[in-house]
């Protein structure tokens with residue numbers, strides 16, 4: 001490998017592949033270094049017995065930055081929406097969520113005043129201006145705006161599902177409400193899983209001339225006189241660079257940079273509040289309770305979703321379902337035992353164990369490495385690291401208000417724009433996109 005590049009991208013997940021493709025298409029000499037043996041990061045899909053397992057249930061937000069950026073890059077994202085019929089898990093029982101006039105009339109979950117409260121909540125969600133909520137926490141907003149405790153449970157369940165986090169005391173109300181509004185505009189489960197995005201991005205990056213190296217474990221980002229100079233890899237290789245886009249988590253990035261404790265990287269690491277989940281993903285021969293396709297936990301932070309109702313994720317017509325538990329702060333270090341997830345699955349899909357073809361249990365996986373929370377000293381992160389010229393950050397923790405994969409895509413674009421504005425080492429080149 002030639003050992004000098006205009007930009008080295010650390011990480012071959014969504015953020016890294018988007019950044020690398022765009023920089024290579026703009027004429028830069030780019031290398032992607034991914035420490036794992038394959039690309040995709042948390043957007044990878046594992047194929048087991050003909051079933052496509054994302055890492056936990058993944059849905060793309062149709063009104064979000066990831067969808068817009070990927071579509072503009074020519075990435076196909078074929079798929080289908082989840083079931084519109086939503087159930088609730090309450091007191092270990094599954095009941096229809098009051099979402100239509102009929103279910104509103106018949107639901108046992110809400111009192112009359114609760115029903116009026118729920119209608120008012122949706123009106124409030126419609127009219128609320130997230131930008132005006134400043135640093136108010138989700139809990140503070142919910143307690144000020146919603147009287148009925150069951151309606152509050154419903155709001156929190158909706159917020160958990162839209163943000164993939166269970167942190168109402170610290171999540172910023174404005175950012176959560178923005179995400180809930182966005183999720184209500186539609187989401188899509190992708191045919192073949194999110195690996196289809198990763199594979200297309202890889203093709204586009206390579207076609208534009210980017211060098212991609214999986215198994216490329218970066219051990220240090222060397223800087224000199226306030227500017228990045230080179231990368232050191234675990235195998236002893238050195239790569240000279242003008243720019244680095246790091247998509248590693250803030251804790252990992254701080255380890256890569258000597259003297260990070262004297263830079264903004266230290267604050268980003270210290271203030272990070274990741275959201276973590278435990279997931280049980282199952283390929284089943286049949287669904288014991290075929291009517292329950294989407295279930296929101298109201299008294300427990302669970303979410304169940306059947307992805308093969310409309311999306312093609314198995315080759316033989318069998319079923320793929322995902323159960324996630326959003327972990328509270330006290331649960332984050334340990335994760336949740338598989339047996340606890342299995343118990344909840346038994347309420348939702350009794351007898352599921354007999355139908356298992358393949359499964360994937362993720363005891364604790366970081367959904368995002370940081371969120372917008374009350375303890376952040378600044379709401380926006382990146383794109384540049386102020387103290388080190390040429391070092392940029394991207395990834396789902398590098399948010400300017402976006403969440404999840406939307407933050408990965410939006411931050412990758414910000415890093416690319418910042419690099420291209422420096423005008424260093426750009427050589428116009430004809431870009432062929434396959």
Ligand SMILES: Cc1cc2nc3c(=O)[nH]c(=O)nc-3n(C[C@H](O)[C@H](O)[C@H](O)COP(=O)(O)OP(=O)(O)OC[C@H]3O[C@@H](n4cnc5c(N)ncnc54)[C@H](O)[C@@H]3O)c2cc1C
Nearest residue numbers: 011013014015035041042056059218248395396404405408
């Ligand atoms: C259970 C679950 C469900 C989710 N559901 C959704 C959803 O429904 N909708 C949505 O929008 N988002 C969802 N997400 C989030 C989404 O998957 C992530 O935000 C996105 O994939 C992150 O991409 P990234 O490139 O920012 O980070 P990553 O995918 O983590 O990529 C970073 C890469 O950097 C590599 N790396 C780190 N350090 C080094 C190093 N030193 N050297 C070389 N390489 C390094 C890592 O190996 C990794 O591959 C979900 C995530 C999870 C876990």
